[in-house]
Amino acid sequence: MDAAILLKGITKTFGETTAVRELDLVVPRGGLYGFIGPNGAGKTTSIRMIMSILFPDSGELSVLGHSSAREAKDRIGYLPEERGVYRKMRVGAFLTYMCRLKGLPDDSLPDRVKRSLARVGLEGTDRKRCDELSKGMQQKIQFLAAIIHEPDLLILDEPFSGLDPVSARQLRDLVLEEHGRGATVLFSTHVMQQAEEICHHVVMIHRGRKVLDEQVATIRRRYDPRRLRFDPLDMSDPTPALSALAEVERVNRVDGSYEILLVDRTDPAAAIRRIVVPWRPRASRSRGQSWKTSSYNSFRMDGWAPTNNGSAQTFTI
């Protein structure tokens, strides 16, 4: 497979903290990858290592066939998490400057800048100073600066943070357009819904470790958040009582445990609370997630769990 990004056993420590641990990642050319995980999981550090802004303590990486992103900078578009613009610079001049730094010839720049601004509905702003634009508009300009040179690889670190829903949708469409043009896209987010909506493939990182690397379709199949696995302490069959609950659609016996299928659009957290009231659980886990019991009468989900509204959350019951 021809990989746009290839990480092998990448580890990065900051003092006593290991931000990324033995990370393996392959993003094929033309892929649309979501890099998900809660804040502090190691996403930004990993992306900065891919961009050769930080350097790994150990491991190997390759970007667009080069051992360092520096050798392919002109073919990479990067929207960092910490992003900004020259506030006193005019919008057109800023985008032209970024084009020049990306090695584009001067003769095509005015048209390219105008076309780019039109793509995000900011026609006529090229003579405005960046600080005259709203924060949302500035974010669009930052995004344009990342894609204006039509990169082969687009790396976006939390691109939707701080955007209103309309702007987020517009940005999502632009990301999809870039992918449609043939660019490989890797973007990070801590919101599963965004990854589900856009990506073909999701890599989940938690506490510096990769915990998931799957196609979205496979994840949807395997990690249906509506399916709960339940192991009651009481050995009597809980099926009739569980089936009577409004949140429960079906209960199946699987490998000695009970698999509960929740009704569509049910909040799993709320359903779990209803379920565990009559039965003290021995152990319970959402399918595919790591649930641990710290004692017989309490348990918590040790990790990230997708919910119906797409947000990440940790349960403690």
Add this chain to the structure above:
Amino acid sequence: MGADEQRVGADLHDLAAPAASGMKKIGHIAARDFLATVGTRGFIVGLLVVPASIALVISSSPRLFRPRDFQVQGQVAIVDPTGRVTAELRSTLDPRTIAERRRALARQAMAAVPDEMRQFGPNAGSDEAIQIALGGIPNLTLVERSPTADLQQEKQWLTEELTGEDALRPLALVVVRPDAVTPESGRSTYGAYSLYLAAKVGDRIENQIQQSVREAIVNARARALGLEPGSIDSMVRVDRVRSVTISKEGEQQTISAVSRALPFVFVVLLMIGVMMGGQSLLTTTIEEKSNRVIEVLLSAVSPLELMAGKILGQMGVSLAVLGVYVLLGIVVLLSFALVGLLDPWLVFYLVIFFVITHLVMGSLMVAVGSAVNDMHEAQSLVTPIIMLMVIPVMFAAPIARDPTSRFSIVMSFIPPFNTFAMLLRLASSVPPPWWQVWLSIGVGLVSVFAAVWFAAKVFRDWLVDVRQAAQPGNPHSLGESWQLKPECTREK
């Protein structure tokens, strides 16, 4: 070779391998930084502020430094065991004698002023001009004391309070030594006098009294030898003349005052240019960090390209400033017909030494800018760098006074002072041999390499705010960051 050295090597490779692309990017960064700086109102105002301030100081200095024009009145007591000085002192303290003495002093001072400059001060040397420069003539009344007066009691007189409105304040007590007019038998040297002053007597009045007493004693000595004091004065006075410098281009009157000022002017020009560029580098680097645009730039260029572009851009700014000031200086020299004083090679060396100093100081400034997150943090780190620029200015006077001394020669080869010292020596009346000049330039280039290497390391390792990358375990102090940053951003 360690990993870090490999990384610097990789950085340098970034510049060297795709040379055209890398240099082009550096050029774009330099051009943006240059235009972003010179296009601001602050820059234009700053550019005009220095010459405007100098013009303001020159035009207002007579008023600013004008001595209080009220007349000082008071008594000067004399204890004169020789019996010959008192009469002379009464004469030399006379306001008319003081006025004549000041006129003679003014004539002497004006003799050194070039003809072209006299047209700008046609009244120079007039009583009014002397009055402005030296203040009013003091009205000093001489009070004669007994030659055997008790000295302690007379000293006590200086502390007495005034009682009446017309009472003259005691200002000074002059005690003439017995051998002040005639040497003791068997000796050829004369004695002098002691001067006791009341509290709060200014330097100007003390000088007038000292001059008067000195003149009175000389006059008394002359009369004791049977000579006429006036003829002695005429005999010993030789007016200072303006020398003529002979060169292949012809003869020109030597203008020593302007020549002496020239080295200092060049050093100040060098310092202004470097300070302006250095400060600008510091603030733009910090601004780019706080604007959070730095990581966007690093996605397009390497840290070394970014640093090189910034330093070159601000060097362009400083050269523009320097160019404006040098042009202004040439216009002034042309208007005084003194342009012959300016050796074109001096301007050439000014540019060479400016480039060296800017690269050294600019690299250090950019390193500081990349290591901190705001100006507050930067202040403590910038102070030692500013001291490096202030120290050579402190040494300017001894180097300009004696450009061939061992101190001057040694300073010419110690970076970063060497550029200042060598420029001072080049602009002096005794220029150094050419090999010393080029050796100093060589030393400067080595220091440039060292400063850029150091700055590149700091710039590369500290530019991205690793404190954010480090979360969790987020350190908050600069000290913690210092321990953390080099480790976390170093390529293994």
